[in-house]
Each structure stands twice: as structure tokens, then as C-alpha cells.
Amino acid sequence: MTTMSSRESESRWSVESAAGDLRTRIGNGEFRRPDGSPGQLPPAGSLGRQYSLSRQAMNQVIAKLAREGLVETRPGSRGALVRDWQPLVFLPQQEFEAGQAGPDADLLTRLVEAVARKGESRMDAVTAEPVDERIGAKLGLRPGEHVGVRRRTNIVDGVPALTDDSFAPLRLVDGTDWMTPGSVARGTNKVLAELGHELVSAVDELRPRDTTDEENVRLGLGSGGSVHAIELISTGFDREGMPVQVTVLTLPGPRNTVVYKRRRLKTEDDG
DSSP, rough: OOOHHHHOOOOOOOHHHHHHHHHHHHHHHTTOOOSSSOOOOOHHHHHHHHTTTOOOHHHHHHHHHHHTTSSOOTTTTTSSSSSOOOOEOOGGGHHHHTOOOOOOHHHHHHHHHHTTTOOEEEEEEEEEEEHHHHHHHHHTTTTTTTTEEEEEEEEEEEEEEEEEEEEEEEHTTTTSSOOOSOOOOHHHHHHHHHTOOOOOEEEEEEEEEEHHHHHHTTTTTOOOOEEEEEEEEEEEEOOOOOOOEEEEEEEEGGGEEOOOOOOOOOOOOGO
């Protein structure tokens, strides 16, 4: 564990490494009050001495942590206040559990309500676009074909938690409620079911990467505020095994934990 003295003796701290160290210290509860409630960081000048960084550099560190939703600054406060933020536990398998209507918004609502948190979805755009190579390969589309795209950002306890973008063949969803700007009350998965393409299975792919500039804006991270994230690419299939929809979720690491539950299927040998 890095101690106070070793921090002060380390001469190669940068804005990024200091932010990472403070992120760890916050996660470990170092700045909590004796009663366990959230406390606050030392003033920027004091932190600057710990990390051998200027006050200006430490202000950049604090601004970065604020964009991530870990701290907040208030006028008159000598140090940034630590937010009592817990990562959203995201369980993709719940989409197909009994009683689920299927649309991602319902999944988000179920996740946050289960732990008494507040969630909402902000629709960023509904467009028709030429399909890119990655999405086209998953949907079996040829170059030059178009997809309908629904881009939204899911917000938990007032903090943008993840981006949530869905893609479907335009020839399938054009002129339907799937392309309706704004929220669809019955859910877009229900719309697909009404079109004869109920989603009954999915293949999920996970890969680590940093958030993009466009995602930084949507997530409130600011220009140059990229953080480590989990990208979850879910390809949904209908009963005929046809790929119908691809959903791409970008889950910033500090704001999300992805959990999968696995269960062994019964066999004849189980009796």
C-alpha cells in the first residue's frame, strides 16, 4: 500500500496517476468520517504537496474525479466532498428472466429499484445510418445497407452511468415505433416481437477499452476525460436464429460492475 511518506517522496506523479491513486483511496474508504458517512478530500494545496504537483494540476485531478461522479465541489468548501456513490451492479441475464418485458429501459428500472436507487434514460438520438463493418457483420448486413439507431444514456442517482446504443436493420424497423424519437412506452423489444422477431436469446461479448470523446460528452466526463470502461456488445436473436438487434453498452469502470450468473442445466443423469 502506498503510504503518505512514499507519496511525498515519489517525484513522478502525473495528473492521471494521482487521479488513479485518489480513486483507489476513495474506494478504500480512506476519507470517510468515523461514523462511516462520506467525508471530503484535503484541500488542493495539501494534496499537491502529497503528490508533488502544483495546485493547478491538483485542480485538474479533482475536476477529473468530479466528472467521474466520485467527488463534488461546493463554494466555500476547503476540500472536494466525496460522493456516497456505489457502482451500479449490472446483470445482463435479467433481460430474459421470467416477468421481464425485455426492453433495456425496463431492465435498468428493475436494477435500480431493486436497490432503492433512482434511474432514468435520456434519449440522445434516433437516426438511420449506413451500417459500419462491425455491426453489419453481427446483423448479417451487406456494405451500404442501413440500420436504425437508438442512442441513449442511462442515469443513476443523477450521474450518467452508461451509454446504451441499439442497432436494427432499417428494412425491418423503418416506419415502426422502433424509430420513434423519445421513449417507447411498451419497449422497443416489444415492437420487434410485434413484427414477428421476438428476442429469445443473445450472445454477449465483453471487452475493456477507454471511453471515446463522444462518450465522454454523453457521460459528463468532459473533453479528454476518458476512463477505463467495459464494452458489452449484445446480439439478440429471434426464434429462427436470425440476428435482429445489436446493443452496445459502454459502462465506465468507476460507475459499474457487470455480474453474470451461471447455472448448470439439468440432464437425464440428474434424475
